[in-house]
Amino acid sequence: MYHVRFLKVPYSKCLQHSQKSDSSKRSSTKLYSGKPVTARKPNDGLKSSSASPCRISFVVTLTTDLGESFFYGNATLSVNLIARRQSSSKAIDVTRTNVQWKTGMRALPIDLEVSVRQIDRIMKNGRMDVRFYVHVAPSTDNKYQNGNDICAHTTGDPLPALLPVTSMGFWFSGSEKPCALKDTIQHAIKYDGANYRYVVRDIPIGTTTLKLLEETGESIARHLWDSGILLCNFLMASKQNNDVFMRQLTGSSKQMNVLELGSGCGTVGLTLSKVFRQSHIVLTDLESARNVCERNIALNCTRSGSGANGQIEFSIFNWDSSKNTAEENAKVFDAKWDLVIASDCTYNVDSFDMLTDVLLRVVSQRTKLLLVHKERHGSEARVFDLLKEKNKLQSQWRQQLEPASARSTADILVRMGSMNQ
Structure with missing residues (x-):
């Protein structure tokens, strides 16, 4: 699959300045640039007497x-x-x-x-608290060729060859310093806190949909991966x-104790909580993944605490155990x-021994x-060789996940002799 990604999240290039001013409505926030500024709350009025366009x-x-x-x-993208x-x-x-989008483009x-x-x-006229969102998705007019075919998962429903993306909600307000010579005011779009760092993905999982936050930056841990989506x-x-x-x-287990290593955004763990509803599920990753994973748990799961219906939680864990606390x-x-899962954790050969x-x-x-x-x-096959060499673990079941073009494979490994072959 290919993912639509924001290299720059929505920001405003041109907005008429409102002369309204109410110092009691000022608050501190961060914009796309990350620079703290003085901004008004969402109910700031815009200068509606002008029909000048706002360029997002x-x-x-x-x-x-x-x-x-x-x-x-080549692809046609629908922007809304x-x-x-x-x-x-x-x-x-x-x-x-x-x-x-044309062949050869990078941005x-x-x-x-x-x-x-x-x-x-x-x-x-500024009386309503409104959030705006930019949604970018493949147009239904697309006919992908040359290996970029529409993906289909095992339920027969299509997964898009281009995974859509939605910005986090933003609002419009006036600026403290209107431009006197040009009809241009920078940073007229405001985000809640650090939400400019994230986007939203609606991922179809069987008959349901996961709403997942993903970071816009270069982090590996806070992005969605194909194998995780296909596994779900x-x-x-x-x-x-x-x-x-x-x-x-x-x-024969109905209530299982489940551990996920390298959980990232939490895609697989959240699906596990729907597949094994009475189980205890612990998602682990580095501290850097905590915020996005815990926010996704809150977005999708109401049973993050203990109870008869199971529980799901995030816990910090570094594969280099010397860097963890005793409690971690x-x-x-x-x-x-009962079940340990690691999805797309074999891309880095240097981590194989620790993993x-x-x-x-x-x-x-x-x-x-x-x-x-x-x-x-x-070289990823070396992981399976190491597991077999170190403690005689072998693959009992191997399943190629669809679509085949994604080259994603699921392996169940067990200790030799622990189960009937």
């Missing part, structure tokens, strides 16, 4: 999940500016347009124009069909796990180990 600018790219290659082909009032869940379609600058008067009308759909379909894969994975190590090493050492410490006779990986290079 941003830059997108189309890349693979790890960002190692760009979409090489929508608004939602805080008092209503109904979306208002503000403006929509199509743009063209695509996009400008949306909407009149200040229209924005002010939606905001009821595979697990959901396997659960619904109660097929051989699911029976091998769970055995105990959380992982002292528990008895396999951790896996072998958390795997017991009762544990199923599910490794999911996208084959980016041949």
Whole structure:
């Protein structure tokens, strides 16, 4: 799959300044540049007496999940500016347009124009708290060729060849220093806190949808990966069909203790909480992934605390256990796990020894180990050789995940002799 990504999140290039001023409504926030400024709250009025356009600018790219290659082909992208009032869940379609991604592109600058008067009308002349969102998705007119075919997962429903993206909500307000010579005021768009760093993905998982936050920066841990998305759909379909894969994975257990290593945004862990509803699920990753993972748990799961219906939680854990606190190590090493999952954790050869050492410490006779990986290079097979050499773990079940073009494979590994072959 290819992912639509923001290289620059939406910001405003041109906005009429409002002469209204109310110092009691000023607050501190951060803009796209990350620079703290003095800004007004969302109900600031805009100068609706002018029909001058507000130009909302941003830059997108189309890349693979790890960002190692760009979409090489032509594609039509549908770009939509929508608004939602805080008092209503109904979306208002503000403006929509199509743009063209052409073969050889690495980035695509996009400008949306909407009149200040229209924005002010939606905001009821500043009386309504309104958030605006930019949504970029593949147009239904696309006919992908040359290996960029529409992806299909195991339920038969299509996954888009280009994964759509939505900006976090922003609002419009006036500026402290209107430009005297030009009709241009920078930083007229405001974000809540550090939300400019994130985007929203709606990921179809079987018959449901996960709403996931993802970081716009270069971090690996806070992005979505193809293998995780494909695994989630595979697990959901396997659960619904109660097929051989699911029976091998769970055995007779209904309440399982589940550990995920390298959870990132939490895509797989959140799906596990829907597949194994009565289980205790612990998602682990570095401190840098905590914020996005915990926010995604809050967005998608109401059972983050203890209870009869299971629980899901995030815990900091470094594969180099010497860098963890005693409590962090105990959380992982002292528990008895029925299922341990690591999805797309084999891209870095330098981490193989640490990863396999951790896996072998958390795997017991009762544990199923599910490794999911996208084959980016041949050296990834070394992980399985190490597991077999160190503690005689072998693959009991191997499943190629769809689509085949994503080169994603799921392996269940067990201790030799612990189960009937």
